[in-house]
Amino acid sequence: MEGLKLSMEGIEVAYNSDIVVLNDVAVTGRPGEVTGIIGPNGAGKSTVLKTFFGLLRPRKGSITLGDQDITRQKAFQRALEGIAFVPQHRSVFADLSVRDNLLLGCWPFRRDKKRVARAIESVFDEFPVLAERPNAAASSLSGGQQRFLEIARALVIDPKVILLDEPTAMIAPKISKEIYALTRSLADRGATILLVDQNVRSCAEIADRLYILELGRNKAEGTREDFASDDKLREMVSEWMNYKIDA
Numbered sequence: 001m002e003g004l005k006l007s008m009e010g011i012e013v014a015y016n017s018d019i020v021v022l023n024d025v026a027v028t029g030r031p032g033e034v035t036g037i038i039g040p041n042g043a044g045k046s047t048v049l050k051t052f053f054g055l056l057r058p059r060k061g062s063i064t065l066g067d068q069d070i071t072r073q074k075a076f077q078r079a080l081e082g083i084a085f086v087p088q089h090r091s092v093f094a095d096l097s098v099r100d101n102l103l104l105g106c107w108p109f110r111r112d113k114k115r116v117a118r119a120i121e122s123v124f125d126e127f128p129v130l131a132e133r134p135n136a137a138a139s140s141l142s143g144g145q146q147r148f149l150e151i152a153r154a155l156v157i158d159p160k161v162i163l164l165d166e167p168t169a170m171i172a173p174k175i176s177k178e179i180y181a182l183t184r185s186l187a188d189r190g191a192t193i194l195l196v197d198q199n200v201r202s203c204a205e206i207a208d209r210l211y212i213l214e215l216g217r218n219k220a221e222g223t224r225e226d227f228a229s230d231d232k233l234r235e236m237v238s239e240w241m242n243y244k245i246d247a
């Protein structure tokens, strides 16, 4: 996997034209790193990921992927550039089979049959639990397996950047652990990971870098080392540690 730097600078986003939810926000994800985005409910964490993916249009600011300005690109173009998004809420097609859900993830390159076959084979290698049941309806899978299917569907494009919005919300602790291990391993293989998480402790454990957002603004940021050595940053995170644990 080859990652690319994904960056937003001076981003302002408003819902319904006047409710500003991101105000001059700057966030950068780097290849080979997990970048955690934490903060209270309503801080704007999900909005940051949606804006990175092109689902929301910023009123101000710019977004760059590698050295390319993608601020005006639509979501499907960003998918073709290698940005994958796993949204917070359940997004499998319940009545479709595991394989068909994965094939839908291959939509951007559907005409390249060889690539489609390779992509499906590769995610089946990564997720044996899905490979065992390619024809099962997605709705027949457990909650954890459906989450794996959502992640697998994002991986078929062989992404450079993966945006994960609370991947372990409502997921049992054992599976959550596997999801965190997979997240770390994707970064170790070179991908750029941006992880929004309410489980601050787990997020801080696997992240190389953390951003803290509050009320739609950057509150603090730093590398794992910064957070370990700077008392103020450490205090800020420990305040959040027990804030909300999903599982």
Ligand SMILES: Nc1ncnc2c1ncn2[C@@H]1O[C@H](COP(=O)(O)OP(=O)(O)OP(=O)(O)O)[C@@H](O)[C@H]1O
Binding pocket: 015, 016, 019, 021, 039, 040, 041, 042, 043, 044, 045, 046, 047, 048, 198
């Ligand atoms: N579709 C929408 N229309 C209007 N306001 C919205 C919409 N989606 C989110 N908001 C508002 O934008 C703000 C930021 O929401 P966002 O979901 O990005 O926060 P978050 O930090 O991800 O919080 P949570 O942890 O609750 O998911 C909140 O005040 C929220 O009420």
